[in-house]
Amino acid sequence: xxxxxxxxxxxxxxxxxxxxxxxxxxxxxxxxxxxxxxxxxxxxxxxxxxxxxxxxxxxxxxxxxxxxxxxxxxxxxxxxxxxxxxxxxxxxxxxxxxxxxxxxxxxxxxxxxxxxxxxxxxxxxxxxxxxxxxxxxxxxxxxxxxxxxxxxxxxxxxxxxxxxxxxxxxxxxxxxxxxxxxxxxxxxxxxxxxxxxxxxxxxxxxxxxxxxxxxxxxxxxxxxxxxxxxxxxxxxxxxxxxxxxxxxxxxxxxxxxxxxxxxxxxxxxxxxxxxxxxxxxxxxxxxxxxxxxxxxxxxxxxxxxxxxxxxxxxxxxxxxxxxxxxxxxxxxxxxxxxxxxxxxxxxxxxxxxxxxxxxxxxxxxxxxxxxxxxxxxxxxxxxxxxxxxxxxxxxxxxxxxxxxxxxxxxxxxxxxxxxxxxxxxxxxxxxxxxxxxxxxxxxxxxxxxxxxxxxxxxxxxxxxxxxxxxxxxxxxx
Amino acid sequence: xxxxxxxxxxxxxxxxxxxxxxxxxxxxxxxxxxxxxxxxxxxxxxxxxxxxxxxxxxxxxxxxxxxxxxxxxxxxxxxxxxxxxxxxxxxxxxxxxxxxxxxxxxxxxxxxxxxxxxxxxxxxxxxxxxxxxxxxxxxxxxxxxxxxxxxxxxxxxxxxxxxxxxxxxxxxxxxxxxxxxxxxxxxxxxxxxxxxxxxxxxxxxxxxxxxxxxxxxxxxxxxxxxxxxxxxxxxxxxxxxxxxxxxxxxxxxxxxxxxxxxxxxxxxxxxxxxxxxxxxxxxxxxxxxxxxxxxxxxxxxxxxxxxxxxxxxxxxxxxxxxxxxxxxxxxxxxxxxxxxxxxxxxxxxxxxxxxxxxxxxxxxxxxxxxxxxxxxxxxxxxxxxxxxxxxxxxxxxxxxxxxxxxxxxxxxxxxxxxxxxxxxxxxxxxxxxxxxxxxxxxxxxxxxxxxxxxxxxxxxxxxxxxxxxxxxxxxxxxxxxxxxxxxxxxxxxxxxxxxxxxxxxxxxxxxxxxxx
Numbered sequence: 001x002x003x004x005x006x007x008x009x010x011x012x013x014x015x016x017x018x019x020x021x022x023x024x025x026x027x028x029x030x031x032x033x034x035x036x037x038x039x040x041x042x043x044x045x046x047x048x049x050x051x052x053x054x055x056x057x058x059x060x061x062x063x064x065x066x067x068x069x070x071x072x073x074x075x076x077x078x079x080x081x082x083x084x085x086x087x088x089x090x091x092x093x094x095x096x097x098x099x100x101x102x103x104x105x106x107x108x109x110x111x112x113x114x115x116x117x118x119x120x121x122x123x124x125x126x127x128x129x130x131x132x133x134x135x136x137x138x139x140x141x142x143x144x145x146x147x148x149x150x151x152x153x154x155x156x157x158x159x160x161x162x163x164x165x166x167x168x169x170x171x172x173x174x175x176x177x178x179x180x181x182x183x184x185x186x187x188x189x190x191x192x193x194x195x196x197x198x199x200x201x202x203x204x205x206x207x208x209x210x211x212x213x214x215x216x217x218x219x220x221x222x223x224x225x226x227x228x229x230x231x232x233x234x235x236x237x238x239x240x241x242x243x244x245x246x247x248x249x250x251x252x253x254x255x256x257x258x259x260x261x262x263x264x265x266x267x268x269x270x271x272x273x274x275x276x277x278x279x280x281x282x283x284x285x286x287x288x289x290x291x292x293x294x295x296x297x298x299x300x301x302x303x304x305x306x307x308x309x310x311x312x313x314x315x316x317x318x319x320x321x322x323x324x325x326x327x328x329x330x331x332x333x334x335x336x337x338x339x340x341x342x343x344x345x346x347x348x349x350x351x352x353x354x355x356x357x358x359x360x361x362x363x364x365x366x367x368x369x370x371x372x373x374x375x376x377x378x379x380x381x382x383x384x385x386x387x388x389x390x391x392x393x394x395x396x397x398x399x400x401x402x403x404x405x406x407x408x409x410x411x412x413x414x415x416x417x418x419x420x421x422x423x424x425x426x427x428x429x430x431x432x433x434x435x436x437x438x439x440x441x442x443x444x445x446x447x448x449x450x451x452x453x454x455x456x457x458x459x460x461x462x463x464x465x466x467x468x469x470x471x472x473x474x475x476x477x
Numbered sequence: 478x479x480x481x482x483x484x485x486x487x488x489x490x491x492x493x494x495x496x497x498x499x500x501x502x503x504x505x506x507x508x509x510x511x512x513x514x515x516x517x518x519x520x521x522x523x524x525x526x527x528x529x530x531x532x533x534x535x536x537x538x539x540x541x542x543x544x545x546x547x548x549x550x551x552x553x554x555x556x557x558x559x560x561x562x563x564x565x566x567x568x569x570x571x572x573x574x575x576x577x578x579x580x581x582x583x584x585x586x587x588x589x590x591x592x593x594x595x596x597x598x599x600x601x602x603x604x605x606x607x608x609x610x611x612x613x614x615x616x617x618x619x620x621x622x623x624x625x626x627x628x629x630x631x632x633x634x635x636x637x638x639x640x641x642x643x644x645x646x647x648x649x650x651x652x653x654x655x656x657x658x659x660x661x662x663x664x665x666x667x668x669x670x671x672x673x674x675x676x677x678x679x680x681x682x683x684x685x686x687x688x689x690x691x692x693x694x695x696x697x698x699x700x701x702x703x704x705x706x707x708x709x710x711x712x713x714x715x716x717x718x719x720x721x722x723x724x725x726x727x728x729x730x731x732x733x734x735x736x737x738x739x740x741x742x743x744x745x746x747x748x749x750x751x752x753x754x755x756x757x758x759x760x761x762x763x764x765x766x767x768x769x770x771x772x773x774x775x776x777x778x779x780x781x782x783x784x785x786x787x788x789x790x791x792x793x794x795x796x797x798x799x800x801x802x803x804x805x806x807x808x809x810x811x812x813x814x815x816x817x818x819x820x821x822x823x824x825x826x827x828x829x830x831x832x833x834x835x836x837x838x839x840x841x842x843x844x845x846x847x848x849x850x851x852x853x854x855x856x857x858x859x860x861x862x863x864x865x866x867x868x869x870x871x872x873x874x875x876x877x878x879x880x881x882x883x884x885x886x887x888x889x890x891x892x893x894x895x896x897x898x899x900x901x902x903x904x905x906x907x908x909x910x911x912x913x914x915x916x917x918x919x920x921x922x923x924x925x926x927x928x929x930x931x932x933x934x935x936x937x938x939x940x941x942x943x944x945x946x947x948x949x950x951x952x953x954x955x956x957x958x959x960x961x962x963x964x965x966x967x968x969x970x971x972x973x974x975x976x977x978x979x980x981x982x983x984x985x986x987x988x989x990x991x992x993x
Contacts, residue, residue: 121923176865286709318579319646334702
């Protein structure tokens with residue numbers, strides 16, 4: 001039914017309705033000849049993104065530089081091959097605390113408070129994020145303070161001192177954050193979902209109050225030594241800076257940076273788990289259901305069909321299948337859809353909905369049905385072409401700032417994608433056909449999914465009676 | 478993939494967002510940006526020069542700013558209409574309407590509008606009768622409810638065959654649009670999107686059409702969606718719940734006391750008739766601001782906007798009565814019992830922009846909680862370890878009317894809300910006692926200047942700011958003038974503001990404590 005709307009008979013009806021409608025509303029607004037929105041002609045768009053300069057210093061440090069003089073700002077992003085997956089057992093949270101403490105714990109010859117004062121007096125910003133398999137430090141400084149600011153930033157990067165007092169504070173704040181996770185149903189659900197998806201691997205371990213308490217200053221020093229050195233990081237610089245200027249700056253402040261340390265082995269990639277239904281009890285009026293599967297890596301050929309699949313299933317806006325069914329048609333959720341998170345070496349795919357307790361079982365069943373179908377019936381031409389058009393036409397938004405372009409180039413090397421990744425991205429999407437999508441969907445049966453439901457006791461009883469084998473889990477903090 | 482990133486991703490799908498929180502966040506950001514225009518007098522001047530403004534005959538105000546980094550354009554439409562303009566008993570209408578504006582028009586989203594219209598007339602009649610019966614609660618006649626429900630379902634099924642559901646979203650998506658979103662605040666309603674620069678005409682085609690002829694199809698299911706939104710943002714979320722109770726206590730008569738999402742009993746029975754009236758009254762071209770920022774020529778932009786929007790007739794603007802908030806004459810305290818760790822909100826009444834005193838609270842906000850060297854962060858979080866987080870925000874929950882300066886705080890175990898409150902009090906007293914030092918004043922101004930520059934980084938950010946001030950205050954150049962005003966602020970001004978407004982009798986305190 002849905003596929004038919006491009007057919008001519010309907011189009012004729014639409015235009016007739018339009019004429020009719022216009023006459024009918026003449027008193028409210030003068031009639032304007034509204035063109036068919038599907039047939040507006042657009043001039044072609046041509047655009048060549050600016051080229052990013054790649055440099056490699058003698059100590060192995062890789063830089064991507066893209067000048068952009070619009071605003072008097074310089075942005076520096078350091079991507080580090082670190083992450084919670086390297087945290088030693090019993091010391092979960094170490095990689096994150098290390099990054100936080102680099103920011104707050106002082107540097108050789110300067111206290112943490114003095115660093116704060118200096119950074120804020122020049123209105124620089126500095127943020128740290130540590131993910132499961134990477135870390136990112138973002139620094140932004142006004143052009144006029146560039147030299148002073150970068151000097152300080154480079155010392156934060158290379159000589160953090162990890163003051164004991166600040167470590168106590170950072171640990172206390174982390175403990176409070178852990179104490180409060182359970183108050184936020186979404187945070188709680190996604191924490192447990194991530195754990196279940198990586199069960200049995202260091203990637204699946206979560207930070208707890210016990211692991212935070214056991215972390216000592218020496219652990220931070222070692223973590224810094226192992227992960228923060230020229231061959232383990234890449235830096236992008238964008239903004240009001242020339243390439244020679246950037247090179248000079250980096251050589252002056254980071255040219256002497258070296259290390260003989262090598263980071264520990266990367267833990268093996270997650271393996272597809274046996275499917276299972278997991279239930280976490282929380283006394284809330286709205287349940288959260290999340291399905292998850294392993295999915296193609298960015299380096300896989302199936303990455304492209306899977307992108308299109310994800311768009312059609314649940315991430316492509318209101319028309320995508322899950323959204324259309326669960327939200328628009330049934331009115332059973334405000335937040336619902338799918339996500340596909342692909343990295344260089346592996347990917348995750350998930351589908352989710354937040355729905356009132358009484359409709360939990362219904363929503364879960366409908367999502368299961370949608371996922372079963374995507375692997376069984378070929379997608380319609382309209383859906384396929386619509387999804388491809390959307391992905392292709394919005395590609396231009398990957399290039400809306402120098403910072404975006406420079407860090408995108410950096411990530412291509414970081415994730416070890418082919419050099420022509422961006423160039424071939426669009427043609428590869430264009431080539432995707434219905435058969436490719438069905439092939440990509442082969443693993444997506446609901447039986448193979450990790451399904452986590454967070455909900456109240458009544459929901460548990462209903463889920464258990466209808467779906468059979470449900471494992472109850474408890475979150476540890 | 479970390480929890481956080483999934484969480485954000487999830488949020489991305491909350492396309493039709495609003496919430497007390499989103500509003501707070503949005504306003505926080507706006508004020509933050511507004512603060513930012515600082516002493517560099519050059520830039521605001523340039524901005525004012527570079528923005529081209531046009532007013533159509535029907536009153537639509539158009540602001541255009543050229544920016545050629547990439548061939549894309551960000552467009553904001555803002556109506557000076559929000560939750561404050563609803564009548565009591567119909568709270569949530571503005572927000573539900575914002576959802577309904579995505580349901581298409583007479584020419585978008587339908588296979589046969591004439592046939593649909595006939596069904597919709599009956600649907601509304603049945604829906605209204607059903608609501609009326611259900612509203613009787615226990616006295617509702619269940620056979621009648623069942624019969625009407627059955628009729629409603631059948632009519633919905635029939636209409637569905639004629640609908641191309643979510644067609645507006647499809648048109649935008651397939652043409653490469655990103656950031657398609659809308660938001661409802663107490664003051665304004667906003668529709669925004671970023672689109673490849675060659676496709677502006679599609680935007681004009683869709684928006685001009687839904688500005689006049691939206692069709693409220695799928696009304697009753699969307700009303701259910703909004704109930705789920707409330708469950709998500711308020712009933713399952715301690716912060717949302719606390720803010721709702723806080724505002725209801727801080728304001729006793731002004732509509733800022735009501736949640737934007739609405740009170741549940743109103744939301745359950747919102748009706749098409751009142752929504753249509755609200756739409757007609759408030760969504761007038763002479764109540765509309767459009768801002769376009771990106772790779773486009775102002776003359777081309779104007780031509781397209783004129784082609785599609787100029788024939789919408791201007792109309793007399795309705796001005797629903799807004800009850801004034803009487804002067805507060807004593808502290809108010811409210812408690813929420815919830816299954817969550819404790820937190821608190823504490824705040825004071827104050828005037829809105831462009832009153833001079835409002836600028837002073839932008840400064841006080843930064844002095845108290847901007848950055849790691851701000852007073853409350855340094856003392857409460859770092860030195861005394863009493864707080865986990867602390868954040869001040871000026872301009873809650875809106876800025877068209879006198880509003881609030883608030884402080885959100887979470888204590889760090891085992892410290893209590895009482896200890897936290899006392900510590901905040903000490904810092905408020907200090908603001909009233911000691912003038913702020915020159916160096917601290919200078920630091921805050923520096924931060925503000927830099928953050929302003931950072932705020933200019935995206936087309937969407939710029940379009941958002943320009944349209945916000947134009948719609949709220951009638952002139953985007955408020956931004957340019959802002960800098961000179963901030964420049965004039967002295968330590969004594971801040972001292973006086975603290976003494977005038979930050980008094981116990983002008984204060985409301987809301988605490989959330991754990992269920993025992």
